Amino acid sequence: MSEHDVFLADCPARTTLDLVADTWSVVVVFGLGGGPQRYSDLRDRIGGISKKMLTQTLRKLERNDLVERRALATAPPGVEYRLTSLGQSLLGPVSALARWAEEHAEELADDDRA
Amino acid sequence: MSEHDVFLADCPARTTLDLVADTWSVVVVFGLGGGPQRYSDLRDRIGGISKKMLTQTLRKLERNDLVERRALATAPPGVEYRLTSLGQSLLGPVSALARWAEEHAEELADDDRA
Numbered sequence: 001m002s003e004h005d006v007f008l009a010d011c012p013a014r015t016t017l018d019l020v021a022d023t024w025s026v027v028v029v030f031g032l033g034g035g036p037q038r039y040s041d042l043r044d045r046i047g048g049i050s051k052k053m054l055t056q057t058l059r060k061l062e063r064n065d066l067v068e069r070r071a072l073a074t075a076p077p078g079v080e081y082r083l084t085s086l087g088q089s090l091l092g093p094v095s096a097l098a099r100w101a102e103e104h105a106e107e108l109a110d111d112d113r114a
Numbered sequence: 115m116s117e118h119d120v121f122l123a124d125c126p127a128r129t130t131l132d133l134v135a136d137t138w139s140v141v142v143v144f145g146l147g148g149g150p151q152r153y154s155d156l157r158d159r160i161g162g163i164s165k166k167m168l169t170q171t172l173r174k175l176e177r178n179d180l181v182e183r184r185a186l187a188t189a190p191p192g193v194e195y196r197l198t199s200l201g202q203s204l205l206g207p208v209s210a211l212a213r214w215a216e217e218h219a220e221e222l223a224d225d226d227r228a
């Protein structure tokens with residue numbers, strides 16, 4: 001049990017949830033679940049994400065120690081991202097949410113969505 | 115395995131993920147995990163949510179068959195919300211994410227967050 005509580009507006013748990021409970025963070029962390037990825041490969045893999053949004057999402061995750069960035073000594077120079085151990089701990093919940101979306105997409109698409 | 119894929123921009127899985135991967139949806143579904151709740155009790159429990167945001171979130175979840183609304187024959191009249199069976203299927207992933215936030219809040223709060 002944690003002393004933190006997502007139901008409390010000013011609790012660090014709420015701030016932490018805010019940080020990861022958005023589509024791009026979920027998709028990026030899920031996408032790094034298989035191992036390190038180059039920026040360009042991530043961008044190819046994640047349909048519909050702009051360079052700006054991918055960069056912002058990676059920076060946010062990096063700043064919060066969920067992802068680490070490594071410059072590659074390649075020509076041309078490349079950059080690789082991987083999950084930290086904290087990021088790995090988030091992979092389970094995030095994968096469960098992404099898989100739920102994949103498994104139930106059909107049921108939700110049948111509804112009249114506004 | 116599902117034929118749907120959250121990495122594809124136009125896939126129903128992405129639309130479905132968009133629907134549930136936000137803080138308020140996570141907190142509301144997590145809050146209904148213990149059973150039906152009156153609107154007023156939900157509002158008391160979820161710190162920092164405005165009436166407008168709670169109503170919008172509940173309507174979105176209701177429209178997508180994740181939550182059902184029931185008028186109560188009380189005086190004054192009340193309204194109760196509960197998870198549907200589809201909503202119950204979302205409870206596992208959402209609870210895992212909320213608990214992760216509670217368990218790791220301390221580590222993330224130690225970082226220099228922007």
